[in-house]
Every structure is written in C-alpha cells, then in structure tokens.
Amino acid sequence: MREQTTLEQSIRQARDKKDILLMTHIVLGYPSFDDSLRMVEDMVNAGVDLMELQIPFSEPMADGPVILRANAEALKAGATVEQSFKMAERMTKEFDIPFLFMTYYNILFCHGVSRFVDDCSRIGIQGCIVPDLPPAEGQEYLDAMHAAKLSPIHIFTPNTPADRMRHLSDNSSGFIYTVARKGVTGKDTAFSDELSDYLALCNSNTDLPLAVGFGVKSREDIDFLRGKVDIAVVGSESIRVMEQDGVGAVKGFIETLVA
C-alpha cells in the first residue's frame, strides 16, 4: 500500500470540506520579491488552497509568453535561487497552506539535487514540479524526494498513453498535474466533452488526487472542472491580472474564482 505524503493528506482533508481546491502559480521575484510576498498573502486571504512557486530559469521551455516574460524579468531584476529559497521559507512559515516549487531541472542540477531536496524539506516546501525531468532521467531526484517524504509531481498530457500514465503515477506522490491541452502555459483551452473524457481517463490511471491546469482562468472553467478533478490550477491568468491592473487587483480576481 502506497504511503500518503503530507501533501496528499492535506489535499484529501481539504477536499472533505470543499468540492474543488484552487492552486495558483507565481514566479518568485516577479516583479519583485516584495510583490511576490504581497500576492501570496492576498491569494491565501482570498481562499487559495495550494500555491506553486516558480523559481525563475532563463530557458523555461514549457512556458508560454506570460510566464516566460515573468521569468526573464525576475532574472533581469537580479533574482537568485538563494533569494527564492529565503522568500519561500518566509511564505511557508507565515501561511498555513501547502507550497510547492515549480522549476526546471538545471536549477536543481546546479544547486545539487540532494541539497535542493534537503533545502526544500528544511524550509517546508512539500513537493516539486520539474517539467523537463521525466522519471527516466530523474532517479536521483525521485530517490531523494521519496526519502525526504516530499512529493515529486508528474504531468499527464492528452498525448500520454494509459501505460505511461500509470508509470508516471507510480513515480509520483501528492497529486498528478494534468494539462488540459497541448501547447504551452497561458493560452486558451476548450472546456468540452472531450476534456471530460480525458480527465476521466486520467482519473482511471492514478489513485492520486488530480489537478488540472493550462488555460483555467474563470469561475465558469472551475465550475466545469468541479466533480471531475480535485484541484483547479490558475497560472498565467493571475500574472496577467497583476500586469494589467497591479498587484492589488490579484485578490479581487481570486475572490471571483472561489466565491
């Protein structure tokens, strides 16, 4: 029997009270670390259940224009991995929701994979999403994460065959992140019967909770996902709102999603 990580337990407990959870995404250091903190505070107060903190990387291959630019701007402003860890530590101490890191493998590799995992554990990060690290390349990472009882989270896509889904699920803890469509982050998604069928297929190939992201940006999208998945992920849209209307507008935007 698979042992539940702290992350999976807290997701299941939260799901007992709510029929769908909301996870949001920010890029640490964009537009500044102070703004990152302010956004997290507003998001938590508005009712966000989990947060994905992206450590900026210069080559974010899987990200679309909005998050790509946020990575570049954070780096241009001088964001470092060390500062990201310090800020994440402050967030996990101040706010009582699970925090995850999302970043690309080179950040772990250059930091030292086991040191990266130890540091996550030390500062209270509960899981990681590393979109360019398939299990076949990530044995050291997986071993370290499992040993630290942290959750390595893998991604299901509409191109993933069922046997591969089971392989990814076997190598994951916490939850599975499914992307609603092909392509990169931050573009429109059709919320359709086809998507429902795909999410049912995802659910039948893992016993972990399911999160869905890529193109989720409104109350209607989240209502569509209710009953089909455990977690809705809003990524690029909250960054877009912040860029258009300022950091202060993020709270209002999140409230429209969870109201």
Add this chain to the structure above:
Amino acid sequence: MKNSGYYSQFGGAFIPEILVPTFDELESAYLAAREDESFWREYLDLMSTYSCRATPITRLDNLSSQLGGANIFVKREDLNHTGAHKANNVMGQGLLTRRMGKKRVIAETGAGQHGVATATMAAKFGFDCTIYMGAHDVARQRPNVFWMEQMGATVVAVTEGSQTLKDAINEAFRDWVSNMDDTHYVLGTACGPHPFPEMVSWFQSIIGTESRAQMLERNDRLPARVYACVGGGSNAMGIFSGFIDDNDVELVGVEAGGRGRGAGQHAARLAYDDATIGVAQGYKTYFLQDRDGQMQDTHSVSAGLDYVGVSPILSSMHESGRVRFEAASDDDVVNAMQRTVRHEGLIPALESSHAFAQAYREAPGMSAEEDILINMSGRADKDIFTVADAVDDPKWREFIIDKADAYKQEMGDA
C-alpha cells in the same frame, strides 16, 4: 521512453512530458531508417543530384607555401546547395519527415544557413515551413531571411531572451509542443534531446566518410590533423566521424573566442574554462551559465557559433581527450578569412574561418611531410554585411547609402 542517448555523462532527453510520444516516434523512425539500407541509398542519390556531393577537397597551394610547414587541404562543404554543410542534415531529416507522414517542418536558425536549408528542403518536398530566428540574428542576416521568405517559409523573429540561437530553439520547442501531430522539428545541430545529437551526426558523417577516402586517394596517407569550427558541433561531428578510429589523426575543434576570456565575451564552452555542466534545451552538456544555472550571454562575430551549449558527443570527446578544443578570436577569424579570400579565392563563412584561423596558426610548426584538413563548413555570401563592416570597406558603405537613398526616393515618389 528508453533511457538512452548518453555519451559518457552527457546527452539524455530532458523533455516535457507532452513530447515523450513524439520523441519515441522519432527515435523509432530514425532507427528503422538506419536499419534500412535503401534509406541511405536514397539519401546518397538525393545528395548527389540535388546538392553537390561528393564535395571536393582543395589544396591551398599558395597559403601552404606562404605559411610553410604542413600541406593544407580544405573539404569544400561550401559547395553544397545552399552553401553549407547544413544541407546534409536537412535533406536527411526531410526524407525522415516524409517517412513519418508529417506535412510541416519547423526549425531554429542562428546564422540563417540552417533556416535557408530547411526552407529549401520544405520547398522541394512540399512541406509547410516555419523558421524561428533570434531578432538579433534577423537583423544581422537579412540576406538569408530574404531567401527563406522567397522559398515560402514563415520567418518568426524571436524577441525573447538574448534574441539569438538558444532563444530560437526554445521557441521552436514551444511550437512543437502544440503541433507535434503533423510537424517535425528539424533541429539543425548535433545538440538537443536524444536522438538528435546522434541522428544529426549520422547525416553529417557523409562529410567524414568522403574526406577520409579522398585524402587517402590523393596523398596515400591520412591527415595529421583535422580542423572544424564548433558551434553546436554538427560540421565537426561530421568530419571527425570519418577519422574517429584513426588514433594518429588529431582532431581539433575551434570555438568562438570572440573578444577573449570572461563571461559574455565569447562562446567557447570547451576551450576556455568559463562553462560548467548543466541541463538545458533538453540535454546535458557544458553550458556557459552562472552558478545558479542561468544561461549567460555569448558573443561571436559569427552568428552560427554564438551558442551557450555544445554537442554532448563533443563534450564526451573533450573529456576523453579524443578532440582538442581551441578558440579563435573575432579579429583572427576576420584576418584568416581575408587571407583565404585574397590568396586562394575561397570565401569561407565567418563560422568556418575559425577553423582556418587555428590551422594557419599551427601549420608553420608542422613538417612538410604532414597534411592537415580544414572543414570549410560554409561560404560567406551571407556574411557580406558583417565582413564589409569588419574590413571597413568605404565603397561598400557608399553603395549601401546610395541604395538607401534610392529606396527613400522611390518611397517619397510613391
């Protein structure tokens, strides 16, 4: 997915999950093509009727006697259709694209040679074609952009990041993750996730196979040293592959020394010690990056060598000592090019001129009983604007000013 494609500790396939089935499909198609002798026959037939294979080897008579020392020979990849070795890889991947039943190709390009070659292949095979090119490179390689567009390709100027080759690669991947069903990504060099380094090297090995036979036939002996410039490393992998088992043949890779050592001044990943091992753009190799693993800016007079990473196969040959890596500065490169133009009537591209510069530095110290071979990976027509600036030619400047005035006049009249 199989955990394959490693060369000692370098290589691998660090790809987003969405592309895993696409890479599995590509690897199967590539392996099937290697098994099928008719594929290589079709490839050789195409290259001899559409491009100029086998390309000749030319002895540099004047410079060999001027410099003294070794006899200098040049492998003429500039005589390929589209003017560079890039055609070897592109036509091979074109055949593979047709086998996989895909209708659209995308590619990144730095200097524009790979983009032109891909647009040419797409025109011939009837594929739709989109080329991603850093905005900085679009600005310095207008003639190549012109030809790509004439051939029906869409050229997208990439304004992200440093606006050079690595950013064009990222954008091509972003296209591919949306359109993999009907699209093949024609990666232009021996980098990227497995199977690209191995597959591109296989198509380019035609250079080395020909060169070895030609040198033996002509001189009845193998060259003492073989020189190739190294950006991503495909022309070097191509020519080196012919001599890899000849332990007496020294292989010399020449990187972009730019303005000299120090971050941001050059693109020498292996010759200098500014690069460290990392994972980006889907593979593990030496990258010019900072301590956190953020890629740094690079500089070279030649757009085609201006790249943060290097073929994982070359990194492993660097580590094993099989290939020696050197760097040539921008100034040495322009001098070597001018010298080759003036005394031999050959016009090597700025990229290829790196190999010439290093060979000219070493030839005088060698014996007249030794031969050296330089891979002239491409010709410099595309570099005419950069070279005219580098040699500060007043008549060229006058020509451009007159041309601009004439355009302005026309627009004013319209």
